[in-house]
Amino acid sequence: MGQIIIIEDNQGLLSVLSTGLKKYTNIEPFPREDAEDAIDLLKILPGIKLIITKNKIGNDETAKILCEYIKKNNLPTKLVVNGPVNESLGDSHFIVSTDGDYEQILFNSFKVLNIPLDDIRKRNITDYVSVKTSIYKYLDFIPADTFIRLKKPDGSDYYLRCYHHGDKDKLESIESYITQGVENFFIHEEDEVRFYNVFSDCLTQILEIQHIPLKKRLDTMADAYDTFSPLVVKWGLISCLVQMYDDLISSAKIALEMHHFIPMVYSQIEKENYSYNFKNFMNLSGAFFLLGRQNFSDLFKEVDKLMGVAIFHDIRLKGQQAMILSLRELREAKYNAIEEEIILDHARDAAEILKDEYAFPLDMSKIIREHHGDHSGIGFPIPPKETIGHLSKVFLATEMFLKELYETKDTPDMEKLQKSLNEDIYKKIINQLYLIFSGRK
Ligand SMILES: [Fe+2]
Ligand SMILES: [Fe+2]
Numbered sequence: 001m002g003q004i005i006i007i008e009d010n011q012g013l014l015s016v017l018s019t020g021l022k023k024y025t026n027i028e029p030f031p032r033e034d035a036e037d038a039i040d041l042l043k044i045l046p047g048i049k050l051i052i053t054k055n056k057i058g059n060d061e062t063a064k065i066l067c068e069y070i071k072k073n074n075l076p077t078k079l080v081v082n083g084p085v086n087e088s089l090g091d092s093h094f095i096v097s098t099d100g101d102y103e104q105i106l107f108n109s110f111k112v113l114n115i116p117l118d119d120i121r122k123r124n125i126t127d128y129v130s131v132k133t134s135i136y137k138y139l140d141f142i143p144a145d146t147f148i149r150l151k152k153p154d155g156s157d158y159y160l161r162c163y164h165h166g167d168k169d170k171l172e173s174i175e176s177y178i179t180q181g182v183e184n185f186f187i188h189e190e191d192e193v194r195f196y197n198v199f200s201d202c203l204t205q206i207l208e209i210q211h212i213p214l215k216k217r218l219d220t221m222a223d224a225y226d227t228f229s230p231l232v233v234k235w236g237l238i239s240c241l242v243q244m245y246d247d248l249i250s251s252a253k254i255a256l257e258m259h260h261f262i263p264m265v266y267s268q269i270e271k272e273n274y275s276y277n278f279k280n281f282m283n284l285s286g287a288f289f290l291l292g293r294q295n296f297s298d299l300f301k302e303v304d305k306l307m308g309v310a311i312f313h314d315i316r317l318k319g320q321q322a323m324i325l326s327l328r329e330l331r332e333a334k335y336n337a338i339e340e341e342i343i344l345d346h347a348r349d350a351a352e353i354l355k356d357e358y359a360f361p362l363d364m365s366k367i368i369r370e371h372h373g374d375h376s377g378i379g380f381p382i383p384p385k386e387t388i389g390h391l392s393k394v395f396l397a398t399e400m401f402l403k404e405l406y407e408t409k410d411t412p413d414m415e416k417l418q419k420s421l422n423e424d425i426y427k428k429i430i431n432q433l434y435l436i437f438s439g440r441k
Pocket of ligand 1: 280313314322399
């Protein structure tokens, strides 16, 4: 089938094209910077059948230079050009593609390589995965062909394309889908990682602005958080998820530095209908932030780490599952056996995700494992094991205090808390939290 050169300075498009070509032709294309770079390779490999190139790279008239070289040396190479080309050069060496349309570029490339299109159509039937409609509002452009799922009269599904990859001008219509109650769009499974790469880049741009209103910051973070968690469980910490994690931590810090956690951030969170896990992450973060700045100066340098634990610790739990902090509560909630096991083991399983991730502080995984009081990360021992680490104890006491606060709304039952947490460190933490949160109203 021959070899292929790609000259493309848009890294996203380059990776889509390379993946598409590899998938259907089993050829690993050679990426090259510009015309000169490609000609150096043509001198060694004059039999190259196809060059996919942008019409111009910077000031380099890439397509024109290559065409002249191919003609002059009578090479069998054909060009598929991304973007407009000088007409005087248009002959059989060219198939001009639409600007940036990767499907068109691939389609023309397959024609050049004599790959039967029926074959491709057959193989092109891919699985669809859902993406929350609400997160499209953060995107600058549509990063993947996007479909809505409809039902045929016989009950089977079919997918109708509503956006093309690269669309920029249709983002306002997203709102109308949301208003119509379309909760999920669908994309091809093979586009999923690229989709979330673009999503995380767009989030970074929004969240790094210092002066966005608090409500907008929290709404964006809540959507980011609820997107991040199931993806981490599914993929582990791939780079776009590490980027989302960094964005969540730095944005939480901006919120806490620019606004008083008590009462501002806390009361804003109370007002909104955020997921329990996001609300708990923000309130834990606010509590650690203030503990570190008040009586517990030894915690000051540990705040980032504890906020990181707050993000990950219940990552495998959904909905109200994360509210369970004791075996009695677990039994009363009457989950089925599979769910019960997930809840019992969630601390251990969340710790496993971080165990070999050297970009994160070493003891983060340990604190996550111990956040319900046992070294194994299984179960909810009361009282917690005395031998768990100091930061694990800080985390555990803070989370128990917060839960008591959510449930009682008014006055946390300090006696009840002190009964289940019998060491001095716990008493100190919950007494200080009591003082901090008494200013919340
Ligand atoms: Fe938790
Ligand atoms: Fe937990």
